[in-house]
Amino acid sequence: MTAATASQTAGPYWHLIDFPEWADLLRADGPNAGVAGGERIVLTGRVTDGQGAPVADAMVEIWQADPEGRYDGAFHGFGRCGTDADGMFRFVTLKPGPVPGRGNQTQAPHVVLSIFARGLLKPLVTRLYFEGEALNETDPVLQAVTPARRATLIARPTGAPGEWRLDIRLQGEGETVFLDI
Amino acid sequence: MTDPTGYRRPDPATQPPYDVPAYGSTHHRHPKQALVRVPHTLTEVSGPRFSPAWYAPHADLSTLNGKAALGERIIVAGRVLDEDGRPVRGAMVEVWQANAAGRYHHPGDQHDAPLDPNFLGRGRVFTDEEGSYRFTTIRPGAYPWRNHPNAWRPVHIHFSLFGAGFAQRLITQMYFPGDPLLAYDPIFNGIADAAARERLIARFDLDITEPEWALGYRFDIVLRGREATPFENDGAH
Numbered sequence: 001m002t003a004a005t006a007s008q009t010a011g012p013y014w015h016l017i018d019f020p021e022w023a024d025l026l027r028a029d030g031p032n033a034g035v036a037g038g039e040r041i042v043l044t045g046r047v048t049d050g051q052g053a054p055v056a057d058a059m060v061e062i063w064q065a066d067p068e069g070r071y072d073g074a075f076h077g078f079g080r081c082g083t084d085a086d087g088m089f090r091f092v093t094l095k096p097g098p099v100p101g102r103g104n105q106t107q108a109p110h111v112v113l114s115i116f117a118r119g120l121l122k123p124l125v126t127r128l129y130f131e132g133e134a135l136n137e138t139d140p141v142l143q144a145v146t147p148a149r150r151a152t153l154i155a156r157p158t159g160a161p162g163e164w165r166l167d168i169r170l171q172g173e174g175e176t177v178f179l180d181i
Numbered sequence: 182m183t184d185p186t187g188y189r190r191p192d193p194a195t196q197p198p199y200d201v202p203a204y205g206s207t208h209h210r211h212p213k214q215a216l217v218r219v220p221h222t223l224t225e226v227s228g229p230r231f232s233p234a235w236y237a238p239h240a241d242l243s244t245l246n247g248k249a250a251l252g253e254r255i256i257v258a259g260r261v262l263d264e265d266g267r268p269v270r271g272a273m274v275e276v277w278q279a280n281a282a283g284r285y286h287h288p289g290d291q292h293d294a295p296l297d298p299n300f301l302g303r304g305r306v307f308t309d310e311e312g313s314y315r316f317t318t319i320r321p322g323a324y325p326w327r328n329h330p331n332a333w334r335p336v337h338i339h340f341s342l343f344g345a346g347f348a349q350r351l352i353t354q355m356y357f358p359g360d361p362l363l364a365y366d367p368i369f370n371g372i373a374d375a376a377a378r379e380r381l382i383a384r385f386d387l388d389i390t391e392p393e394w395a396l397g398y399r400f401d402i403v404l405r406g407r408e409a410t411p412f413e414n415d416g417a418h
């Protein structure tokens with residue numbers, strides 16, 4: 001067996017593979033153009049570092065199930081977004097459904113978020129959950145996190161239609177729970 | 182419902198940590214709390230499929246609008262395999278790099294080296310049935326960075342790969358053989374295991390080299406493999 005190739009940082013110039021339209025999973029000329037149904041949502045948030053400074057050069061990627069909780073349907077649940085000068089990211093997508101977990105468990109609707117950036121020799125992976133979902137109370141990943149830190153994984157409505165916000169703190173006070181996958 | 186087979190956990194020596202004191206940018210960006218280990222579910226073992234119909238391949242970085250970029254033309258080819266040696270088919274491979282003078286076509290790169298109007302430095306290819314990929318480019322230049330006094334990145338090409346499962350997602354860098362800068366680079370040396378570092382260095386390959394055209398380099402990439410499938414209960418037989 002040969003061990004997997006080592007990860008290296010995406011560095012500060014990864015924008016050469018940035019295609020800003022990829023942040024809109026529902027774009028008219030994209031892989032989801034023919035997909036019907038589901039609830040359109042916006043996912044936004046700010047990435048900050050251990051000093052509270054915005055991380056303006058991060059690449060954020062998302063991976064999620066479709067509204068029925070499937071990964072093998074027609075919906076292409078992948079997006080990529082570069083953070084702006086304020087460290088903000090913004091995706092347009094469909095709200096995912098509950099996904100089967102291990103055994104007989106059910107996972108609450110969630111979106112995987114991966115952060116790549118200068119200073120990260122491998123990605124930081126976390127999950128975005130939705131405030132108010134009844135399944136959050138029994139979700140196996142949320143239950144594995146100490147209650148005091150659980151809120152770092154739960155997006156809240158901003159008030160704008162369909163918009164949810166989850167800030168990502170790489171280090172220090174309010175540090176986001178990152179997952180070892 | 183049967184649980185999906187998860188991906189193998191890496192030997193920590195073969196992957197860099199988040200906190201590498203010699204690499205200054207990690208200081209305020211590495212988490213201080215322990216990561217929470219997640220057993221693999223459908224979320225981690227499934228992954229985005231990229232169709233070339235939506236994500237158009239671009240395998241020749243060495244020309245732009247029919248005009249040749251400056252520098253030493255090279256071919257980079259290799260295979261994408263999993264840890265058990267199985268080819269990873271249809272994997273999307275994205276690459277990006279500096280030009281021959283060591284400058285990125287990027288507004289953030291203010292290195293005092295010339296931009297090349299015929300070189301953007303990004304490409305996208307897909308692996309075939311054998312897991313093979315191939316692209317043509319220009320050998321990039323080394324460039325300075327401000328990590329420490331007189332710091333220079335070794336010559337490298339950035340690689341981004343998507344396997345079959347989200348847990349296989351990989352971004353790495355390909356280095357060149359014999360580069361004296363490797364010994365001083367905290368990014369490369371952030372990997373503890375010498376053999377794992379060595380595997381980030383491409384090999385010159387005369388079989389990939391095309392006469393009168395371009396030198397060839399081989400860079401094979403390994404993505405995480407599946408955990409062993411648990412033995413079935415013998416009582417059922």
Ligand SMILES: [Fe+3]
Binds near residue numbers: 011339
């Ligand atoms: Fe670079």
